[in-house]
Amino acid sequence: MGPQIKMFSGPQMALFRPTCELLRAVPRIFLFSSCFSTPCTALPISRCFSTTSPALDWLTPKYQEVSKSPKGRPHVPTGGSSRGTTVVWGDYGLRMKDHDRRLPAHSLKIAEETIKRRLRGMNYTLYKRVSANIGVYTKGNEQRMGKGKGKFDYWTAKVAVSRIVFELKGDLHEKVAREAFRLAGHKLPGLWEFVKKGEPPVVGLTKLGNGVTLESLKRARRSPALGAENLPTPPKSTSSSPVASQ
Known part of the structure; x- marks a missing residue:
């Protein structure tokens, strides 16, 4: 049994004794007797909420998808945008150079663990420039057409071509950072x-x-071609043809 207290007992608590209106408002579970002289057990104090915000995971979105994400390749900026193609926060970066694709969350996690394993014991900061917030839904083989996209399978990140994925900053030599990103690139498609x-x-x-x-690059037409003005002019032929000599 916990500590026991007496509610509204003694002359010093006479002014705080409940009235008839208060007794009607108080639930019956708190009314132990008519004179409130029966000892009661103090309830343990516990918080039903937390003021600390949960840690955000870059491999899982904060909110679930309202509608299932459509299939298709990532959006490629064709209007001359170069956003996300340069190193912003760190000193070194890992950039995709073949074509746009979807990167699964488990592949990104393995690449992150590979970088941390290679740089274990060193003073560095790893920045992630993408987040896996696109859901992939699959169905079984040899299914009839229709009846929806299927059930949720895994999270992916749509990465456009020439996009920076990881950045490193810290007391690292360039060769060490290059080796860490080389190992991480082998884990990614x-x-x-x-x-x-x-x-x-x-x-x-x-x-x-x-x-x-x-x-x-934004110019509609280029005349002459880009870089052609710096090329040397080919020499003209001085040989005369038999038709021209006649």
Whole structure:
């Protein structure tokens, strides 16, 4: 039994004794006797909520999908956008270079664990630039057409071409970071490249720089062709044909 207290007992609590209106409002489970002199057991104090926000997982969305995500390839910016193709927070990055695809959450988790295992004991910070918030739904083999998309299978992240996925920052040598990203790239589908902070952005598959600018790519027509003005002019032939000599 816990500690026992007496409610409204003694002359010092006479002013706080409940009236008839209060007795009608109080539930019967708290009324032990008419004079409230019967000892009662104090209830344990517990909090039914938490003020600490739950930790967000980048491999699982915070809210479930209202409607099932459609199939299809990720959106590729064709209007000249280079967003997400450069290193922003870290010093080194891992960038996709073949074509857009869907990356499963379990592949991203294995790649993250590979980087942490290679850099164990070092002072670094790993940044994730994508999040797995697209659901994949599957059905069994040899099913008739129709009847929905099927049941939920796993989460994926739609990654466009030339998009940065991981970034590293800390007291790391470039060769160590390159080796960690090389191991992580083997765990992910597709082809990947190592980039450093300060490298020019990429529009689609074209890297800006060396005379290639965003304005030149947005130009509707180019005359002469881009880079043709710097090419040497081929020498003219001086040999005369027999038809011309006549």
